[in-house]
Each structure stands twice: as C-alpha cells, then as structure tokens.
Amino acid sequence: xxxxxxxxxxxxxxxxxxxxxxxxxxxxxxxxxxxxxxxxxxxxxxxxxxxxxxxxxxxxxxxxxxxxxxxxxxxxxxxxxxxxxxxxxxxxxxxxxxxxxxxxxxxxxxxxxxxxxxxxxxxxxxxxxxxxxxxxxxxxxxxxxxxxxxxxxxxxxxxxxxxxxxxxxxxxxxxx
Numbered sequence: 001x002x003x004x005x006x007x008x009x010x011x012x013x014x015x016x017x018x019x020x021x022x023x024x025x026x027x028x029x030x031x032x033x034x035x036x037x038x039x040x041x042x043x044x045x046x047x048x049x050x051x052x053x054x055x056x057x058x059x060x061x062x063x064x065x066x067x068x069x070x071x072x073x074x075x076x077x078x079x080x081x082x083x084x085x086x087x088x089x090x091x092x093x094x095x096x097x098x099x100x101x102x103x104x105x106x107x108x109x110x111x112x113x114x115x116x117x118x119x120x121x122x123x124x125x126x127x128x129x130x131x132x133x134x135x136x137x138x139x140x141x142x143x144x145x146x147x148x149x150x151x152x153x154x155x156x157x158x159x160x161x162x163x164x165x166x167x168x169x170x171x172x173x174x175x176x
Contacts (some may be wrong), residue, residue, distance in 0.1 A: 001077070002045060003027035003174060006035045007052040008062045011123055013116030013162055014052045014083045020167050021050060021081075025174060032062055043069070048077040048174050054116070055084030056127075058092075059100050067101070070109055078109045079170055083116035085155060088166070090147075110173050114166035117159045131155065 003025045007018035015031075022029035027050075030038075043049065051066035060082045070078055080100070086092065097111040120128055135155045138148055 001025075001047045001174065003048040003050065004043070004046045005029045005050045005052065006032055006066065008032040008054075009052075010054060010061070010127065011119035013114075013119070013160075014054050016162055017081065017083055017114050017116070017167060018050075018052050020164050021052075021170060024167060024171050032065060036065060040072075043073065046076060048079070049073060050079040050081065050170065050174070052081045052083065055082050055086070055096060057130075058096050060096070063100055067105060070105060074108050077174060077176075079112060079173060080109050081112040081114055081170055083114045083162075085116060085118045085159075085161075086151065087147075088113050088115055112166075112170045112173075115161045115163065117161050118155060118157075119160070120158050 005018045005022045005025075005027050007014050007029070008031065009015035009018070018029055021027065025048075027048075028046075051063065053061040053063055055061075060080065063080065066080065080097075082093075082096065084093075093113045101109060101111070118131065120131070123131065135152060138144070138152050141148070144152070
C-alpha cells in the first residue's frame with residue numbers, strides 16, 4: 001500500500017514517530033510545511049495518508065490542514081496520530097480526539113495516541129511558558145489525585161517515554 005506520512009513536530013517526538021512509521025510501512029515522509037506547498041494531485045497516488053501532530057490545549061496541533069483535505073480523501077485509508085506527554089490510558093485522550101474530529105470525520109479517520117514526553121529545551125517560548133504555568137497551577141491545587149501528582153512530577157522537567165511499540169496499532173490498521 002503506497003503510504004504517506006505527514007507530520008509537524010516542535011520538539012522532535014512527533015517526527016521520531018513519523019520516521020518510525022515511514023520505515024515500518026516503507027512510506028514516504030514529508031513535514032507539514034512541505035505538504036502545504038504540494039499541489040492537490042501530489043496526494044492522488046497514495047492509498048493511505050497518516051497525519052501526526054502533538055497534543056496541545058485539548059486538540060492535535062495544526063490538524064486543520066489534514067482535516068480540510070480529508071473529506072476529499074475518503075477513498076484512502078486515513079490515520080491521525082497524536083503525540084503527548086501523558087499516559088495513553090488518560091481519559092483526556094478520548095476527549096481530545098472527540099474535540100478534534102466531527103462525527104463524519106470519525107467514520108473515515110482512525111485515531112491513535114503515542115506517548116512522547118517533554119523537551120523544554122526545544123519548546124518555543126509560548127509553549128514553554130504555557131506548560132510551566134499549567135504545572136504551577138497543578139502544584140497549587142489542593143487534594144491532587146495520584147495521577148495528577150505523577151503528572152506534576154513528570155512535567156516539571158524534560159523527559160522521554162517514546163517507544164516504537166506505540167506505532168504497532170497504526171501499522172496494524174494500515175496493513176489490514
């Protein structure tokens with residue numbers, strides 16, 4: 001199956017997953033900035049298109065480009081993956097994808113979450129400030145749950161929990 005992986009990455013985690021997917025699927029890979037410059041016909045020969053972005057404020061970063069194109073790609077196998085620093089069993093993940101896709105898009109776009117981490121050194125200043133403010137507000141919260149305590153501990157500094165195993169469900173879906 002001729003496959004294209006399109007991604008946007010701020011700190012490297014989403015790019016790492018895009019590269020792993022491209023390698024595993026023998027797919028072409030292109031970053032979002034390059035994809036946005038391509039003519040519509042560039043995408044015609046692909047049977048599967050995967051878009052990857054990072055979790056940001058309850059949605060997938062820069063996903064609008066992919067969603068705008070997806071309605072004309074319903075004949076293709078479409079996947080959307082998101083990389084974030086939280087655990088994959090967090091109820092926030094389902095909510096994020098529910099907020100990102102409308103009911104029609106949920107019929108033809110399959111969603112996946114990959115654990116990544118945080119790299120404060122590579123974050124842009126607004127993102128870094130937003131994360132530090134979020135962690136600070138969590139720290140001030142009374143009666144933190146165990147999950148929130150773990151989140152505060154992890155998000156207080158850079159960490160990497162990315163793992164190639166998180167692409168396995170995506171690859172399985174694409175190879176059906």
